[in-house]
Amino acid sequence: MDKDLLAHILQYTSIMDLSELLSCGWSLADAGISQWRAPAALRERQRRALITQFRHALATVPFYRRQYQAAGLDENSIQTLGDLAKLPRVSRDDIQGNPDLFLTTLWRLGDPSEWYESHTSGSMGKPLQTWFDPECWWQVKYALKARALLAAGIAPYHRVAIVDDVPSEDLERHTSSMALWGEQAFGGRRYLSVFDSPESHAETYARFRPHAIYCFPSYFLELSRFWNAALRRQVPLRALITSGETLPDAARRQLEETFGVPVIDVYGNTEVKDIAWRCRSGHGYHVNMESVLVEILDADGRPAANGKPGEVLVTALTNRAMPLIRYATEDIAVRLPGECPCGRGLERLAMIQGRIADYLPIPAHGNLSPYNLTTALSTHQAVMHFQITLRAGERLEAAVVLRPDAKPDALQSVEQILRQRIGPGFPVKVSAVASIPRDASGKHRAIRVIHPGVEVAA
Ligand SMILES: [Zn+2]
Known part of the structure; x- marks a missing residue:
């Protein structure tokens, strides 16, 4: 033994x-x-x-x-x-x-x-x-x-x-x-x-x-x-x-x-x-x-x-x-x-x-399921990690960690997918980052919604 x-x-x-x-x-x-x-x-x-x-x-x-x-x-x-x-x-x-x-x-x-x-x-x-x-x-x-x-x-x-x-x-x-x-x-x-x-x-x-x-x-x-x-x-x-x-x-x-x-x-x-x-x-x-x-x-x-x-x-x-x-x-x-x-x-x-509490206030949709966005990025060939921040009434921001072998147009492709999902008339900004910061729990939140003055985890 x-x-x-x-x-x-x-x-x-x-x-x-x-x-x-x-x-x-x-x-x-x-x-x-x-x-x-x-x-x-x-x-x-x-x-x-x-x-x-x-x-x-x-x-x-x-x-x-x-x-x-x-x-x-x-x-x-x-x-x-x-x-x-x-x-x-x-x-x-x-x-x-x-x-x-x-x-x-x-x-x-x-x-x-x-x-x-x-x-x-x-x-x-x-x-x-x-x-x-x-x-x-x-x-x-x-x-x-x-x-x-x-x-x-x-x-x-x-x-x-x-x-x-x-x-x-x-x-x-x-x-x-x-x-x-x-x-x-x-x-x-x-x-x-x-x-x-x-x-x-x-x-x-x-x-x-x-x-x-x-x-x-x-x-x-x-x-x-x-x-x-x-x-x-x-x-x-x-x-x-x-x-x-x-x-x-x-x-x-x-x-x-x-x-x-x-x-x-x-x-x-x-x-x-x-x-x-x-x-x-x-x-x-x-x-x-x-x-x-x-x-x-x-x-x-x-x-x-x-x-x-x-x-x-x-x-x-x-x-x-x-x-x-x-x-x-x-x-x-x-x-x-x-x-x-x-x-x-x-x-x-x-x-x-994980943790999908709220729907996202996006004008073209009324409310959009956050699932719609997280699925798009979770299954994207080049995206290893991401955080989406919705600044209500302003714009949607996505910080993305790409795979080392990602194609040069990967960021554009992410941006295009997000634009398709949220519809016209709402600004989208995608940026590549080296890592996503942790919140107080030590985890990363996939989606944050920031209303003027208040922040909600979704
Ligand atoms: Zn099995």
């Missing part, structure tokens, strides 16, 4: 009691096996999980009890996945208004002090807190994450460098407060701050020799400039793992060329954790159907047709501590039809566009 693996198993067995160990082992085995089941079997599993979660919420979660009773629903109201449409949606504001109403009153799940807490950084406005019961936490934070990593060729005993959106002076406190499980103890983990220069990370990589590095896509675009021949030789990299920002196709191809490894993008949020991960086959993102039910809805609130973009609503199927049912993520995605060549039965999404 690999001695690293043995050391980690021993480390784990020393920090967990038997029931935790069994629960984790079960989650991991379940995640490993169920991904290969037929789509119909996975949907049936979701249907049964939905009925259980609905009844649990109706009986023990004050927010849902009040809403569902007011809507005349009883415990038999949900029988099929289609019945989900009977339930009202939940917004971020609903939760922030009174988060305690979303917690189960059923303490049988264990002592709430043993629940796991997860919260947003608040970069998108008010921070949001979510609670998970231990069993769900092990499934979503460990088993399902481990499955996505394994699919990318990263085993639990491989070394992973995690570049976090925490200032370097807070890193120690941040990581020591992490649950031991899955964060620190399992496999080698090294934390770095995204706010430090990628150049300063090179030395850590040379010493730590990670098999995978985890960060926002834009970080790797910056790191590319320092990824020299010596690092390539020293670091036994197997994959880059990205999340938190839209990953344009051109950027992914560029990263795969520069680092010589696949880029595995993970789509998720703080409220339900990982929702889907990009299949190595290159045919979309597999949904973690065991823990989350994804709906893609059109503008009228009906299921969007396959291949058509729509709003993402998620239902947490296993979190009993704080069940989120039909939670509006404010993301846009596309559902892919058919099965993946990799053989997994897990359903697939494509083109996940």
Whole structure:
């Protein structure tokens, strides 16, 4: 047996009691096996999980009890996945208004002090807190994450460098407060701050020799400039793992060329954790159907047709501590039809566009979906990275990082595409830049809307 693996198993067995160990082992085995089941079997599993979660919420979660009773629903109201449409949606504001109403009153799940807490950084406005019961936490934070990593060729005993959106002076406190499980103890983990220069990370990589590095896509675009021949030789990299920002196709191809490894993008949020991960086959993102039910809805609130973009609503199927049912993520995605060549039965999404809150006030359109613009640039052959700034009533500006092999007329082509999308009579200015500045959360925003005096992230 690999001695690293043995050391980690021993480390784990020393920090967990038997029931935790069994629960984790079960989650991991379940995640490993169920991904290969037929789509119909996975949907049936979701249907049964939905009925259980609905009844649990109706009986023990004050927010849902009040809403569902007011809507005349009883415990038999949900029988099929289609019945989900009977339930009202939940917004971020609903939760922030009174988060305690979303917690189960059923303490049988264990002592709430043993629940796991997860919260947003608040970069998108008010921070949001979510609670998970231990069993769900092990499934979503460990088993399902481990499955996505394994699919990318990263085993639990491989070394992973995690570049976090925490200032370097807070890193120690941040990581020591992490649950031991899955964060620190399992496999080698090294934390770095995204706010430090990628150049300063090179030395850590040379010493730590990670098999995978985890960060926002834009970080790797910056790191590319320092990824020299010596690092390539020293670091036994197997994959880059990205999340938190839209990953344009051109950027992914560029990263795969520069680092010589696949880029595995993970789509998720703080409220339900990982929702889907990009299949190595290159045919979309597999949904973690065991823990989350994804709906893609059109503008009228009906299921969007396959291949058509729509709003993402998620239902947490296993979190009993704080069940989120039909939670509006404010993301846009596309559902892919058919099965993946990799053989997994897990359903697939494509083109996940982060955080699309508002429509853009552009005269010729009244309001234009930001998706219209971000898709155009995300799929452009030459665009690795971009930021669109709409100065309301004035002009649209696009700052673009081009691929090194971009054709000389690439900027013109970007400008032309944007002009076509927004229509005549509104000035467009496109400029090439070396990098896009980060906002306070450490991320890059794809679209900013600046009204005179106010700035809104879209
Ligand atoms: Zn696949």
